[in-house]
Amino acid sequence: MKYTKDHEWLRVEGDVVVVGITEHAATALGDVVFIELPEVETVVAEGDEVCVIESVKAASDILAPLDGEITEINTKLVDNPSLVNEDPTGAAWFFKIRIDDMSVLDALMDEDEYNDLIG
Amino acid sequence: MAEELFRLGLHDLHVSLGGKMVPFAGYEMPVQYPAGVMKEHLHTRSAAGLFDVSHMGQVILRPRGSYEALALAFETLMPVDVLGVAEGRQRYGLFTNETGGILDDLMFANRGDHIFVVVNAACKSADLAHMQAHLSDDAEVIAVTDRGLLALQGPLAEAALARLIPGVAAMRFMDVAILPWQGVDLWISRSGYTGEDGYEISVPDARLRGFAEALLDQPEVMPIGLGARDSLRLEAGLCLYGHDIDTTTSPVEAGLTWAIQKARRAGGARAGGFPGAARILQELADGPDRKRVGLRPEGRAPMREHTDLFSPDGTPVGEVTSGGFGPSVGGPIAIGYVARAFATPDAGLEGEVRGKRLPVTVADMPFHPTTYKR
Incomplete structure (x- = not known):
């Protein structure tokens, strides 16, 4: 698992990367009540706002962690946003993204580095 | 430059309960506890929630002459029938400005020989100045600075509070009473800001923590933060000052015409005579x-x-x-x-x-x- 400073986790699954938000982020957001996902086949650039996530109190964005193409979205989140609070690093993945060069992941934080960041 | 924030008397209790403290109206306030906004909200709707609202302003208006003269003076600040409020009863009020906007909304109670007022935290210094400027001939305007304010809200609020203070069970919505608890007088109203049955309780600072803990010891009661306070009042359709009402919105536009009693409307016994009466009475007649x-x-x-x-x-x-x-x-x-x-x-x-x-x-x-x- 790799991590971004925006509190996203990334997991390589074959030739795509699965993206979600960390437990730390889910706890900070509080009870999630609404999620808007990107459309499949959207081509995104690192830093693009690709998802909207709203908790009882506030709205925030999820940014594309890397350049690539969205290949799959987790539509279960749309009907059951609270999954993000229940299982943020498992069932509540947001989208899968295909990237050209997997080596860009090497620049991201590993678990220890991420834990230092939120420590 | 960092703004200096006031700390609540119960600050340490909130922190020990896991409250997440955020700045609000110049105070460090618990926005939520570990249960989170959703559970806190639902608990208040099904059992009883304890809210620390000690940031709000408590004011006593003590008549210099007769109570009636004070009530009439207070009516010059609000489109509200103050004189008609019976002893032991509370009413919703709002200070209007010359253009018919709202300076603040508030609760006031007839406590026999004086009026007790509770105003919003963000407006309290302005409200005090406003009352001092306009009521000083008829009343001593006294800011109550040595008491905290708690709200206990929800269908089981009566059961929980009556275990400590049996007298509260006999109160009805918008009643006020002064009832003793362990040797101190608590100022209690049966009202709140959640749409639920419940109480607001003014407690001397020295006993605030002990009383809050006695309530939290009741099996029905859970501490509730500002986050759920907001979602509860929103579901109840209640206005949040500075958002749903402000100096530009009139009480009629805001749908608060129920707060303007007959006595203050056209043809009433004491029609008009409050700031912004021209606009407000016109809007009552013609619609906003x-x-x-x-x-x-x-x-x-x-x-x-x-x-x-x-x-x-x-x-x-x-x-x-x-x-x-x-x-x-x-x-x-x-x-x-x-x-x-x-x-x-x-x-x-x-x-x-x-x-x-x-x-x-x-x-x-x-x-x-x-x-x-x-």
Whole structure:
């Protein structure tokens, strides 16, 4: 698992990367009540706002962690946003993204580095 | 430059309960506890929630002459029948300005030989100055600075509080009473800001922690933060000052005409005679140009404050002033102002969320039924 400073986790699954938000982020957001996902086949650039996530109190964005193409979205989140609070690093993945060069992941934080960041 | 924040008397208790402290109206306030906004909200609707609202302003107006002279003087600041409030009863009031806008909304009570007032935290110094400027001939205006204020709200609030203070069970909605607890006088009203039955209790600072802990020891009671306080009042359709009402909104536009009793309206015994009477009485007669309404977004996306509202043909018709998710409603809800022609239940509008126009319907308030013990 790799991590971004925006509190996203990334997991390589074959030739795509699965993206979600960390437990730390889910706890900070509080009870999630609404999620808007990107459309499949959207081509995104690192830093693009690709998802909207709203908790009882506030709205925030999820940014594309890397350049690539969205290949799959987790539509279960749309009907059951609270999954993000229940299982943020498992069932509540947001989208899968295909990237050209997997080596860009090497620049991201590993678990220890991420834990230092939120420590 | 960092703003100096006041700390609540119960600050250490909130921290020990795991409260997440945030700045609000100049105070460090618990926005939520570990249970989170959703559970805190639902617990208040099903059992009893304890809120620390000690940031609010408590004021005593002690007559220099007769109570009646004070009541009449107080009426010069509000379109409200003060004189008609019986001893032991509380009423909702609002200070208006010369243009008919609202300076603050408040609760006041007839406590026999004086009036007790509770005002919003963000407005309290301005309110005190306002009362001192206009009431000093008729009253001593006394800021109560040595008492905290707690709210216990929910269907089991009576059961929990009556175990400590049996006398509260006999109170009805909007009654006030001074009742003893372990040798101190508590100032109690049967009212609140959640749409639920419940109480607000003013407690001397020295006993505030002991009393709060005695309430938290009751099996029904859980501490509730500002986050759930906001979602609860939103579901109840209650105005948040500075958002749903302010110096530009009149009480008539805000749908608060129920707070303007007959005595102060045209033809009443003491008609007019409050700031902004010309506009307010005119709007009562002719209807306002815009009105505060409830709004139900059709999808799941909340429509937050400042969401622009449009008629189906794309004409701007107003904006959202409070909006979010209603945990008991199970979906997004909002309060906003719309042009008079659209201020009817079931009117179909659109709200612009992140560049997209989404359907929203004008709806009756409250969004969740109130359970006051009348």
